[in-house]
Amino acid sequence: MKIEWIEGRTLDGKVPPGPLHQKWQYFKDHQKLVAPNNKRKLEIIVVGTGLAGGSAAAALGELGYQVKCFTFHDSPRRAHSIAAQGGINAAKNYQNDGDTIFRLFYDTIKGGDYRSREANVYRLAEISLQIIDHCVAIGVPFAREYGGYLANRSFGGVQVQRTFYAKGQTGQQLLLGVYQSLNRQIARGTVTMYNRHELVDIVIIDGQARGIIVRNLLTGQLERHGAHAVVLATGGYGNIYYLSTNAMGSNVSAAWKAVRRGALMANPCFVQIHPTCIPESGEYQSKLTLMSESLRNDGRVWVPKKMDDVLAIRNKQKNPRDIPPEDRDYFLERMYPAFGNLVPRDVAARAIKKVCDEGRGVNATSRAVFLDFEDAIIRYGKSEASLRGITNPDPHTIRQLGKEVIKAKYGNLFQMYEKITGVNPYEQPMTIYPAVHYTMGGLWVDYELQTNIPGLFALGECNFSDHGANRLGASALMQGLADGFFIIPYTISHYLADKIRLPKTDTNHPAFDEAEERARQRFEKLLSIQGDQPVEYFHRQLGKIMWNYAGISRTAESLLQAAENIRTLREEFWKNVFIPGKIDELNPELDKANRVADFLELGELIAIDAYHRNESCGGHFREEYQTPDGEPLRNDDQYAYVAAWEWTDTSKPPILHKEPLVFENVKPSTRSYK
Amino acid sequence: MKLTLKIWRQKNAQDKGHFETYEVDAHEDMSFLEMLDVLNERLIRQKKDPIAFDYDCREGICGACSMVINGKPHGPLPGTTTCQLHMRHFKDGDTIWVEPFRAAAFPVIKDLMVDRSAFERIMQAGGYISVNTGSAPEANSIPVPKPIADKAFDAAACIGCGACVAACPNGAAMLFVAAKISHLGLLPHGQPERYIRARKMVERMYLEGFGNCTNIGACEAECPKEISLEHIARMNRWFAKASLIETEEA
């Protein structure tokens, strides 16, 4: 068993000339424009209505293009962006605490462990200011101070307060703002909306993206749609791990269809695992729920030292409260005395997995550790008592007062936790475990957000562009809106300026016949297998392989194993999957099978990418490459590049194209948490 | 725990539909939808047609899930969507009745899945602020008093699930429509279109076949996001004002 690939070419990111802070201005000063009367003649397809796709469709509609927008959801408002909790960054410096565009740029590049393109990240930081202005104008009810001005909070590791938020529902409020703008364009007739329609193939004519094939999910009918350009904003692929914090429907298929038609998949092995999620409670588990990072400010992470105690807790014979402090292992504090419980996401996730692998996980599945607020409750209770002038408070009063403080800080999270687990986290420690959360990898795009296929653009989580090997908190929402509202309207005009004489796409073109036929055959094939295992079985198996062999930490050996197991599973899938129902009707199992079939290919590519990258950086931790004290060891001499994979035929090895990463404005250094 | 499920099965909008009985063995830590997942996996293994239902986030925020459980939209727990309802709230031996959201304006697609596209058309009728990308003033140039911002947020928390409609004996969509009218009309940025928005959205609501409000309050009681009836009062005021302004202008 081995992993092979073919060396390809060097890619050009098309970064504009000039100093970093003038590159975007330079592009806008020199780009080609399309006159209003011509815009009306040009058609653009936007797939996806999350923050990226919804904002793109709205902004392009406002400009007067004829937009057709697609989502597999029953409403644009249900895109996965709706679930984002914490907030969105912008370098407004409203707090007067020294924030600047450069600082946001620097934090993002460094947080990404120096694996992203400088020019893109700088532009993102610049645009962050306009995003907040626009979102307020479209009606996003951000949190405010008593004076009526916008409030901020701080987020993951940075030293300034630059995060804008709407309670714990920032994604919801931003997406609803975008949805409203989109609805306005639908009403104006500039955007035609196709809900419950799923992209199943991309049509390329004369080397340019000219249309898509979609499946009407209610009827099963395949439809053809043509355009002068196609924009994909179809989200991330975290669900390849089966269990993740993503919405259940999130999938890679649109991006993967692009790959099969020749687009490049960049850095697929860069996957972010979030340390604090509510653990699995059994085999029936369908998804995992995030518990915000902020909890680690006050929660202490521990497992028992003694196996007897571990087993007693699992069997519910012992209450964790009764384990004395000396028998507890506060392992983050032990392993990382300088940062303690507040080590970065990847470090915490790896440590938690390690103690669970040792067999010390505290729930029935052995995949959980405690996140305990008892000490914080007592600490806050004492200080609150003294603030209120209560002398000699009894333990009960202290706990009561402490719980009130905790409730004010984290009330909604504690409530969500209790709803899901049935355990009251004010009385018992929370149990948490890491889960897949976000995918930094995605379709390769140049500075203009165009893939290597002319006319095919990719926005939001489905591209790879801004977060390198690790994404900082509150920056995905920022990227989605930057891409959709403020970048694509410029760069797509630049592309379309040459296309004003190109007639509307003829959907009777043989390329459409071919693509539709290919899609039909695939669905027929899936249905004809009539094997013994439901789709869910294969997805669950794939998730286990990905998690165990290409998850929090990886080795060359584990990745070889992953690739082999995935190939075997893929073969089994195509021989033994059972899908009920027919092709020409509502058939959610068939749709799911179509998505899982793509995950079964992407999984192998993730393993290949992770295997080829002989270094540890950000979310990609190769056990062979660590410092003596267990920190990730980057290799800038050999791997300071974007790995962009071409893989149109999965029976052959993929081709590795490289975009060198040049750092002219920051100096890559070792991320240190000591 | 052993449960008996009486689940509404309906092939399509034309089919009359009927309840079918299933016995399931559930775990108390399962969510209600996970319990149905397990049942569906069993049905598929038996080469039978699985039960169709909508879902996506399973965190109570996307608004996709939509079932009437024991006569209540989203089930017995207040302030909780179907996906956040867990089996520990049921007892061994229980019989549970599961139906789709029923309303004239929400035709059944299949089983527990309904067509809520009428909501889309109401939103398209006026549920927005008319501002183009690029023309926004600096974000802090218009302060919004915190109580107003908070109230707007409370209204904006609506997830568009439609439980309010399913709960209402008249099949009215007042709470859903009022939440959006209130959210946008309260904010200074939404002022210019406050009355016209109310008129356009309310008119569209009636056109879609939603019923009249007779102040029963079932919507508020069943709303998983606990949206307040006060928004309906506000909508009615603004709607009345819209007609007044138009008469004056005529």
Ligand SMILES: Cc1cc2nc3c(=O)[nH]c(=O)nc-3n(C[C@H](O)[C@H](O)[C@H](O)COP(=O)(O)OP(=O)(O)OC[C@H]3O[C@@H](n4cnc5c(N)ncnc54)[C@H](O)[C@@H]3O)c2cc1C
């Ligand atoms: C629990 C959670 C909390 C988060 N919190 C934060 C946060 O606080 N701050 C932050 O910055 N980020 C956060 N993130 C990350 C952030 O939410 C996402 O990265 C971002 O919302 C992705 O937006 P998007 O527009 O790229 O894609 P999505 O919102 O995933 O939208 C994808 C769209 O594409 C459509 N689609 C997909 N495939 C097809 C197809 N084949 N055919 C038709 N349509 C298709 C879908 O229907 C959907 O409309 C969080 C993520 C999670 C999981």
Ligand code: SF4
């Ligand atoms: S008002 Fe409440 S019940 Fe009605 S759609 Fe909104 S969230 Fe659902």
Ligand code: FES
């Ligand atoms: S599945 Fe999203 S609210 Fe229930």
